[in-house]
Amino acid sequence: MATNTIDDGEIALENNDKTEESTSPPKDECNVALSDTPFHLLESRWTFWYTHRPTTFRNSSVNYDSCLKKLGSFGSIEEFWCYYDHMKFPSELPLYSDVHLFKENLKPMWEEEGNRLGGKWILRLKKGLSTRLWELLVLALIGEQFNVGKEICGIVCSIRPQEDLISIWTKTANNQMSxxxxxxxxxxxxxxxxxxxxxxxxxxxxxxxxxxxxxxxxxxxxxxxxxxxxxxxxxxxxxxxxxxxxxxxxxxxxxxxxxxxxxxxxxxxxxxxxxxxxxxxxxxxxxxxxxxxxxMSSSSNNQQAKPPAMNLSDAEWKKKLTNKQYRILRQKDTEYPGTGEYDKHFETGIYKCAGCGQELYDSSSKFDSRCGWPAFSSSIDTAVRRHVDADGYREEISCATCNGHLGHVFAGEGLRDANGKIVRERHCVNSASLQFQRGK
Incomplete structure (x- = not known):
């Protein structure tokens, strides 16, 4: 796995200035060096994943899944060290890199069955502190040192410009934890x-x-x-x-x-x-x-994530949408605050996706947040997908049918709707992503 040619799938692995012949995949080395050695099995099998998402990724239509690279799986102490010894430290990785350690058969995606109803803890660190903490956390996790180990799906180390992030993903987002x-x-x-x-x-x-x-x-x-x-x-x-x-x-x-x-x-x-x-x-x-x-689950606790049902090529989308709609829905751009036609729009009806016509929001959930974009307290069940944004901080929302970019979700702001009730979260949506149908 460690070669002299480094691409997005191999950038997390060390070269150590060795020749290509001496840097063969660690799995092959394990097979040779440990063929006659008894393995010390771990309680669970784990998989290392890697993503590298440069700033250009945020304004492109590249899927997150296509950037996700599997480094390898292990189920014993010996196999783990064969991989870990060849991996770069987090501090040596380029910006917007993420190293994931998840249980086998579980991808670091919120759409996965084991992650769908889950949440995460985030620890923000000064630059240079992530390497040591990441190593300790990895060893503690595979060594089953957590009393709630079965509740943990995996951990992520994210390299960002101002600070590094370490996240612990859990199976359930229990409100008591917050x-x-x-x-x-x-x-x-x-x-x-x-x-x-x-x-x-x-x-x-x-x-x-x-x-x-x-x-x-x-x-x-x-x-x-x-x-x-x-x-x-x-x-x-x-x-x-x-x-x-x-x-x-x-x-x-x-x-x-x-x-x-x-x-x-x-x-x-x-x-x-x-x-x-x-x-x-x-x-x-x-x-x-x-x-x-x-x-990180959807607005409805029982929402079932589903893949996009409408997949068109870029040329087809450009023909179907206006320039502004294409820039926002497909390239994840954002309109200027206060310029959207639905910011101060409060008629009774349904807000649909401008790309595919999927019903997204009922007008009863819309409220005036004074942020400059249309704000909704909740979406129609199964209509909106949610996932972590490329910046590692925000939570992006997209249409579940065509995967068109809608905006972001913000929680815990203490805002109130038209009835004076405090809203749990705010769906901040671009007007160009929507089309309105009067009546209900």
Missing amino acids: KAFESPKLIWWIIIPTCIVHLFLMAHWPYPIPFRYLGLFGDFCYYLISNYRILLCLILWATVIAHLFEAIAARQICSQLNIDQDSTYLWMIQTFILGYPSLSILQGYKRRGLCFTIN
Whole structure:
């Protein structure tokens, strides 16, 4: 497998400046070196996969499946080291490369049966830190060191320009995994509320006489009340306003970490009461790059993924679509915000795919997100496919019938629909990808 000629399927493998004869596939070396050696079998069989998606991939119609290369499968310790010794470290791979380790017969694709209802954990790392952590994670995974090992489908190391990502894919996207709430030490719950209440009494209590019975501390408080009551009021309300802004900042961090709505409310209330001691915990989560479970399944929990039913050549698509529709649906371009005809469109009816006519969204799910693109809270069952975007961050949505690019999905933003109900996620769709049919 390790040769001097490196292409997209072999770029993850080491050359080590050896000749072509000495860099034959590791599997052949295993057959020779270990033919008479007993194998130490692993509990599960695993497969290494590799993808390299340069920036040009994002604006092309190349399928993700065509970029996915299988490096090899193994079921024993000896076979694993034959592959791993010939693989490049993640830090040596080009940008937009992904190395996958998944259980055998399971591809790193959300459309796979074992991944369809799953989710993933994402760890964001500074450049240069991924190699060591990836190696430890690989060894722990194949060595069955996780108590929930059977729940794990595989792991991915993604090389990106600003940071590297390590993802753990799970079979199910259990909502409980995304509920993260932590409280500061008890001492902060005693000190901060007590100080705020005491400051409120000093600033607004019209009868300061009882403070004179608290000894020297009471005399000092009485002196402040008598001479600096206005200053005390300013300090009190400055504290309240500061805690309010810290609560808003906590909500934004919870949205970035994809923490569920109930836990987000708890974080906001706690941060409004305690201020920075609560906010600093969330900031610590953000610095460590921890991103909680992201449900990568479709809008309907029971949706069955299906392959595109309409496959046309590029020439046929160009003939069928307008230039703008072709650029967005087939080349995954994005229209400028506020320029689409359906951004402020709220008539009753059905929104269909502009490429194939597949019904995608009911008008009842549309709401005004003020983002500049049409926004929907959910799609019609089985109409929309979801998969990880080429940038490794966002979740792309496409038509399940023709695989035309629609837009992206964003979760945990705290937006509300026309009825005032908080929406779990926002389908941000290009107007050029849609056509509208009045009525229902």
